Amino acid sequence: MIDLKLLQKEFDTVSKKLMRKGVDEKLLEKVKVKFEELKEAKVNFESLQAAQNAMSKEFGVYKREGKDISELKAKVDENKIRIADALEVQRLRQEELEKIAMAIPNIPDDDVPDGEDEESNVELGRVLTPKEFSFTPKEHWELAEQNGWIDFESGVKLAGSRFSVAYDMGAKLERALINFMLNYNAKKGYTEVSVPHIVNRKALEGTGQLPKFEDDLYKIEGQELFLIPTAEVPLTNLFQDEIIPADNLPIKMTGYTSCYRKEAGAAGRDTRGIIRQHQFHKVELVCITKPQESEAIFDDMVKTASEILTALELPHRLVNLCTGDLGFGAAHTTDIEVWLPGQNTYREISSISNTRDFQARRAKIRYKNGKKNELVNTLNGSSLAVGRTIVAIMENYQNEDGSITIPEVLKPYMGL
Numbered sequence: 001m002i003d004l005k006l007l008q009k010e011f012d013t014v015s016k017k018l019m020r021k022g023v024d025e026k027l028l029e030k031v032k033v034k035f036e037e038l039k040e041a042k043v044n045f046e047s048l049q050a051a052q053n054a055m056s057k058e059f060g061v062y063k064r065e066g067k068d069i070s071e072l073k074a075k076v077d078e079n080k081i082r083i084a085d086a087l088e089v090q091r092l093r094q095e096e097l098e099k100i101a102m103a104i105p106n107i108p109d110d111d112v113p114d115g116e117d118e119e120s121n122v123e124l125g126r127v128l129t130p131k132e133f134s135f136t137p138k139e140h141w142e143l144a145e146q147n148g149w150i151d152f153e154s155g156v157k158l159a160g161s162r163f164s165v166a167y168d169m170g171a172k173l174e175r176a177l178i179n180f181m182l183n184y185n186a187k188k189g190y191t192e193v194s195v196p197h198i199v200n201r202k203a204l205e206g207t208g209q210l211p212k213f214e215d216d217l218y219k220i221e222g223q224e225l226f227l228i229p230t231a232e233v234p235l236t237n238l239f240q241d242e243i244i245p246a247d248n249l250p251i252k253m254t255g256y257t258s259c260y261r262k263e264a265g266a267a268g269r270d271t272r273g274i275i276r277q278h279q280f281h282k283v284e285l286v287c288i289t290k291p292q293e294s295e296a297i298f299d300d301m302v303k304t305a306s307e308i309l310t311a312l313e314l315p316h317r318l319v320n321l322c323t324g325d326l327g328f329g330a331a332h333t334t335d336i337e338v339w340l341p342g343q344n345t346y347r348e349i350s351s352i353s354n355t356r357d358f359q360a361r362r363a364k365i366r367y368k369n370g371k372k373n374e375l376v377n378t379l380n381g382s383s384l385a386v387g388r389t390i391v392a393i394m395e396n397y398q399n400e401d402g403s404i405t406i407p408e409v410l411k412p413y414m415g416l
Contacts, residue, residue: 001101001362008035017107020114020323031100038093045086052079102205103212106358108323109332115322121335122322127306128315130339135400139342140391141273144170146402149394150274161271162263162278169414173393173406174281176413177386178256181283181308185254185383188304190285193255195234198225203237206363208329208355218260227260231284232380237363239288244367244376250289250297254383257282274387275347281386287379290367291357294377298354302334305350305383312407314392315339317346331356338388342395349388352381 007014015028055076062069113122144150149170155163166174182192201224204210209217209229218227228234235253244251259282270276285304287297302318309316321333330353337346357375360366366373397405406416 001098002104002107002358003361004097004101007031011035014107017110018104020112021105021108021326022116022324023104027100027104031097031104034093034097034100038090038097041086041090041093045083045090048079048083048086052076052083055079102362105326105328106208106331106355108326108330109354109356112326112332113320113322114324116324117322118325120322121325122320124318124320124334126315126317127310128313130315130341131396133341137341137395137398138402139273140340140394142342143394143398143402143404144273147404149173149404152273159278162276164274164277169404169406170390172414173390173410174386176410177389178281178283179413180410181383181386182254182256184308184311185283185285185304188300190252190254190304193235193238193253195231195238195255195257197228197257197260199228199233199237200224201226203233203240203363206237206240207233207359208362209233212328216262218262228257229261230259230380231255231257231282232286235284235286236288236359236365236378236380239365239376240363242365243373244288244365246290246367246369249367249376250287250293252297253286255284255286257284274391277387283383283386285352285379285381285383288365288376289379290369291375291377294354294356294379297377298332298334298352298379301352301379301381301383302336305336305352305381308384309336309338309349309389309392311409312389312393314389314396316349321351327351327353329353329355329358331358336384338392340392340395342398347388347391349392350382350384352379354379 011032018028019025055072059069059072059076062072113120115121141152147169148167151165151167154165158165186192198220201210204217204226217229220226235255258279260279263276263278274280285301287301289297306316306318316336316338319335319337321335326333333351333353335348336350336352338349340347355378357377359378360375365376365378367376393407394404397407399405406414
């Protein structure tokens with residue numbers, strides 16, 4: 001959640017920053033009205049409390065002087081009821097304000113480029129040069145079917161569209177990649193954590209998926225439980241409502257989970273293959289750190305994900321997302337896009353985001369800074385999306401006869 005005190009104090013400045021991210025000016029004006037309503041409720045409550053204090057002092061004087069207190073007592077009792085009512089109004093106004101604030105995205109960093117969509121993203125650099133093929137490279141779904149690695153029809157039979165079944169070398173490659181990524185991240189100082197794939201509403205509110213993206217989540221019928229859209233949710237919320245000793249920071253975690261998304265806003269996109277599935281595997285990086293260290297941590301996360309692709313000898317590029325393409329909770333994001341020769345384009349395989357204190361405020365994650373409790377910064381990113389890495393390997397390592405060569409670094413993981 002954004003800093004409401006900052007928004008109220010610097011309303012015009014913060015509003016302009018939020019509008020860079022596409023926030024409707026009418027929503028911000030509604031927030032402004034709610035600020036005024038809450039202020040009025042607080043003034044009314046404080047006025048009634050002041051009157052109560054004054055009457056209490058007068059009550060003592062009356063008793064000492066032996067005066068009749070019945071009329072004053074009636075006023076005191078009546079004012080107590082007004083105070084209780086005023087306190088309830090104040091609580092409701094605060095609740096209304098916070099409810100609206102939960103739907104407001106994070107403030108983008110000042111150096112995030114302006115733009116409406118991915119067309120305005122800024123390329124930061126490229127790593128490795130794409131291979132030149134002596135033949136027309138096939139797309140991954142052709143290669144998957146030809147080699148018997150992925151069965152799309154069985155996925156539809158078992159669950160529906162955008163599900164698939166991996167067989168033999170396809171399944172082994174999937175497992176090898178997960179182990180390789182986790183081991184690589186561990187060498188870089190990230191602690192491996194295994195977490196539940198089901199979380200409660202509070203956890204999803206903490207990292208910002210709820211209430212805004214409820215339509216894209218799979219909910220357990222009759223319970224306030226959801227399948228996770230990413231390991232970011234359980235990993236970050238491990239520290240929900242906690243005060244972390246400063247000496248324990250930074251906390252660097254990595255975890256593998258399956259992820260589940262309805263892809264409600266992606267109708268008609270990537271309908272073939274495994275680029276956009278309802279269930280997919282991902283190795284995640286999550287860091288919790290002091291604000292002054294979050295930039296260095298961010299750079300380390302980007303470097304870690306990029307190095308995995310380099311070790312796999314997969315050409316890729318780094319892209320700075322513009323305001324219009326920035327995620328709800330992100331203040332700054334660098335995407336890593338891998339080269340897919342079958343599609344003749346770069347496609348996203350990782351998003352590394354710094355959410356600053358946005359998630360920490362929602363999930364109440366703090367650290368002890370001397371005598372004060374202050375909000376941490378949280379960061380998250382894919383390292384990497386397993387399915388998309390398989391796609392990249394199939395397309396970049398394909399041979400003219402349709403066979404696929406296994407990357408050298410993965411052979412020990414596959415018993416080759």
